[in-house]
Amino acid sequence: MFRRIFPLLFLLSGTATVSFSGTGWYNARVLAMAGAGLILDDQSVPGNPAQLALRGEQRWKLSLMQIGGLAANDALRKDHYDRYNGAFLNEAAKKDLLNAIPAAGMDFYGCVEAQPLALQYGSFAFSTQLTAAVNGRLAKETCELLLHGNELDRVFRFKPLAGDALVVSSYALSFGRSLPCPRSGVQHLGAGISVKYLRGHVLEQIKDIDVETVTLYTSLAAKGSARWRRAQGGDGLGIDVGFTATFLQHWRAGLVVENAFGQITWNRTPEAGHAEFSVVSSTVERIVSDDLDFDEVVLTQDTTRAIAAFTEQLPGV
Template sequence: MVYALAVVLSGTLNPVLMTGPDALTFNPAQLAYPERAGLSCRILDFEAEVVNNSFSLAQYNRYTGAFLDDRAKADLLRAIPASGFCGRGRLEARTAQFGYGCLAMSVRTTAEFGAALPKDLFELTLRGNELGRTYRADPLDVGALMLLRTGIAGATAVGRNLSVGGAVHYLIGLSCFELTEGSAYFLTTPDALISQGRVGYRTAAGGEGLSFDIGVSHWSDRWRTSLAVLDLSPGVLWEDGIEDGLLTFELDTVSAYRLFKGEGACAVIDRGPGSKFLTPLPVRVNAGVARVLRENLTGCLTLRAVMNMHPAALLSVRPALSVEVWPSSWLGTSLRFSFETGNGLGLELGAVAVWRSLVLQVGFEDIGGLIMGARGAGMRISLGYRGFPAGTKRAKSDVLRLTPGVN
């Protein structure tokens, strides 16, 4: 084999070296690596991420629960770019993951949410209204969805050093909320308060869809190369429990007295059953190359891109450089530096602990900055069982050494 049983048993955090059910998160073609495991499963696997483009962890700690004076308000407003505030979050629980040889399956629940808010809203909230200035809530975008994904994947070797793989996922939509339109403005003059806006939304409680993953991997004595396209799909078609809503409001009064009397203001909310609709999913492209630098040291360079297919748009690109070290046969550590368009630098620290065939993985990540300057954070915790390839036995000592050999 190319390595001793290190990669198979370690539950490596190096994405290009992952096999078994772990490979589904980066490239299903890695299921056919020559050092693939026997029966493997995940007992516990949870991942979370939250990030925004404006506020850092230091600002959160400094201002949460504190009185905001003019200096603090100015500091917060300076942090928001002119294009507005954007934030997103993601939770994923992999409730069942199994792998054997070149096959794997997984069941996972994913919740995602995001928001885009104009800077004017924060200025109006923090500083109050200024005479003669028009505050606009445009563009305004908020969305959230929850999916249950059931997938099966397989891979096969093509020749001595190449593998191809694919996966198909059945998507069950559990819930969805999204704004269909959102715009408003607010103006204060010496004689009047004037405001007008429209906010449309739709919700759904059930839907379904399919997505596909394809990938290719290449290996040599000390190298691994991987390329995959994940979540190729038209999207999730929502058909059950659909509701459309529209809020329209208008304020036009020449005095505060009329406003308090309820005159000059009008708000209407229309709700009703809606028709089925499609929510497109972003497509992910993963590419990477890894190398065994020493018997207990690996390096990896990855590139992850996320894009919309409808309409075609590149959402983010994230190159990363990582190093993984195994100081002993039962403990591995990982350090990863990344850069994401729109968010900047990121730092991830990870650790792997091995006891017999049980593997515990823990990872923490700073996004959009380092340490207290980070504008986001992520974490992952995973506990699983890693099986041996058929016909192999556990060595007493250096089973986790990354020793190159003959394929």
């Protein structure tokens, strides 16, 4: 039984929250250049629509199925990975890793984007895109638990956290055009706009979660609660604007404001809920021996209710 309970407590306390913080086009070219690569041609639509104005070729271009992704955190860096990957972690190494994690916890972000179709003709383009994004926080005490193991008589407290996870598809019409060059050193200026119909598929919002666990010499106890809001679909509108410049013959710069306007009204099966759980104090021997049913050890209570449609603004990037 213990094998089933402890993963449950870890999931409730460690992956406490998720939050959507905008999207970018994570294509291989840009990632390989550490984010410095400019987006060109059939990559222009989800990146910078102003790039459509750079080339005056009146011909069709078609792109099928591009997929990109990104995973990041705000604490551990590549040098931590290089130093400790596959190595034995002594106390000094564990201390170094924990010191890199803020007291509020380690935030992480993940996003996967797929562009099934992009069609361009001259300065005009149409594209479709599917985005799944999640943002979470791994509590620092969970990191301590992973590195040092479970300490007897220590109360692990995980403070309330909140955030979002969502899946959205978009259908964009884009246009770019050249602008007059004010200076002789600038060979080309361009501006562009993308107007997107947004189709929300899934939204999960954890409004807050609070978990407390303790392991005694002969027993295990835990309790927690969470509030959430979710929906199974919605519709909205998004607008991206971009600018680009070519100067000194071979240098190029670009600026994009993603979601200069962007919102989705979630109106399909909107719900809100509240849940509580507690672990009944039982002897460790009985838990390890699998002598208990799950319901005997973990008591749960949850309520879900229908709510009115609600609108979420997409963050500008």
